[in-house]
Amino acid sequence: MVIFAKNMGKKGILLVNLGTPDSPEVGDVRKYLDQFLMDERVIDVNIVNRTLLVKGIIVPFRSPKTSKLYKEIWDENGSPLLYFSKIQAALVQEQLGEDYHVELAMRYQNPSILSALEKMKAGLVESIKVIPLFPQYASASSGSVIQLVMELVSKWATIPPVSFVSSFHDNELMIETFAGNARKYQPETYDHVLFSFHGLPERQLLKCDHTGHYCLKKDNCCDTLNDTNKFCYSAQGHDTAKLIAAKLNIARKDYTVCFQSRLGKEPWVQPYTTDVLKKLAAEGKKRLLVFSPAFVADCLETLYEITVEYHEEFKALGGEHVQLVESLNDDPKFIKALVEMAKA
Numbered sequence: 001m002v003i004f005a006k007n008m009g010k011k012g013i014l015l016v017n018l019g020t021p022d023s024p025e026v027g028d029v030r031k032y033l034d035q036f037l038m039d040e041r042v043i044d045v046n047i048v049n050r051t052l053l054v055k056g057i058i059v060p061f062r063s064p065k066t067s068k069l070y071k072e073i074w075d076e077n078g079s080p081l082l083y084f085s086k087i088q089a090a091l092v093q094e095q096l097g098e099d100y101h102v103e104l105a106m107r108y109q110n111p112s113i114l115s116a117l118e119k120m121k122a123g124l125v126e127s128i129k130v131i132p133l134f135p136q137y138a139s140a141s142s143g144s145v146i147q148l149v150m151e152l153v154s155k156w157a158t159i160p161p162v163s164f165v166s167s168f169h170d171n172e173l174m175i176e177t178f179a180g181n182a183r184k185y186q187p188e189t190y191d192h193v194l195f196s197f198h199g200l201p202e203r204q205l206l207k208c209d210h211t212g213h214y215c216l217k218k219d220n221c222c223d224t225l226n227d228t229n230k231f232c233y234s235a236q237g238h239d240t241a242k243l244i245a246a247k248l249n250i251a252r253k254d255y256t257v258c259f260q261s262r263l264g265k266e267p268w269v270q271p272y273t274t275d276v277l278k279k280l281a282a283e284g285k286k287r288l289l290v291f292s293p294a295f296v297a298d299c300l301e302t303l304y305e306i307t308v309e310y311h312e313e314f315k316a317l318g319g320e321h322v323q324l325v326e327s328l329n330d331d332p333k334f335i336k337a338l339v340e341m342a343k344a
């Protein structure tokens, strides 16, 4: 009874990031990739083709390679993505205080969205606000989180008010945190700045354009946000980049928005980061400062792909240095951004 009374009326805040394997061992990586890539919003082809592609080709061939990469970034704290997400949730709970019940979940693997929602239900929360930890909206990331939460909560006998943060690509505190992290590197001393976002198949971008004649059809369709492209992942990414660049007085000619981590042979959003590295090296650029503003915590894509892979690739092309700007992690300004979103 005491627990019942204590939890009554709390506002539930569910923070959700993408997820990571339970360990870097091949078996756990296989389970993670299988759950992740069988999501119909991630590999958005029919179930037969998705099953053949994911279970027959990608998971068996990719798991051993991805396991090696996870072993490179796994440290005594485990997966950086999970480690920092847990800290973010704990700090948000601390700042929101007793009137709130904060849970962290991962879209894939653990802690699961189901277990987090069950804890909230047991805690008798009076409402649930879901904050997918992806600054820019994509059907494959935020969309997938929102769909699963709706599916699960829709089965409850009592459905509390549920709300969702769809994206926060232009959040002032988030922009300031990225800019602040970059200042110590003195961006003006670099030859060029990259805003390297996680990639997305072009097909998925096109689905966001309900007019059918704007996205990827008009020149520079993503350069400015308007009513047609306001949910476009790429257009929101360009906006994030523009806002960070403005804070740091980086001129448009001195930065490039690009997309990394392509999977498969179909066209993904362009330009690809690897192509941009080649172009910049050919122009004689030596030192690059790289932001990764699709992520709010360090993860495989920042710690390995940018810091190791792109660094080595650029050096092999004649460049000298690729400097990653740290992710938001436990920065107090970003925690404040989350707290404000939770309260809004």
Ligand SMILES: C=CC1=C(C)c2cc3[nH]c(cc4nc(cc5[nH]c(cc1n2)c(C)c5CCC(=O)O)C(CCC(=O)O)=C4C)c(C)c3C=C
Pocket (backbone or CB within 6 Å): 018, 019, 020, 021, 033, 041, 042, 043, 062, 066, 079, 081, 134, 138, 140, 141, 198, 199, 200, 201, 204, 261, 263, 294, 295, 298, 299, 300, 301
């Ligand atoms: C911005 C958020 C993300 C979007 C959008 C996204 C789309 C997307 N991803 C894949 C395939 C893979 N992504 C992988 C890792 C990974 N992806 C994100 C975020 C988004 N993905 C994060 C944060 C991470 C790292 C997780 C960590 O534990 O550190 C991987 C696994 C690694 C690998 O094998 O390369 C795959 C695979 C697709 C196909 C896709 C869009 C359709």
Ligand SMILES: [Fe+2]
Pocket (backbone or CB within 6 Å): 198, 261
């Ligand atoms: Fe991904």
Ligand SMILES: [Fe+2]
Pocket (backbone or CB within 6 Å): 205, 215, 216, 221, 222, 229, 232, 234, 235
């Ligand atoms: Fe677009």
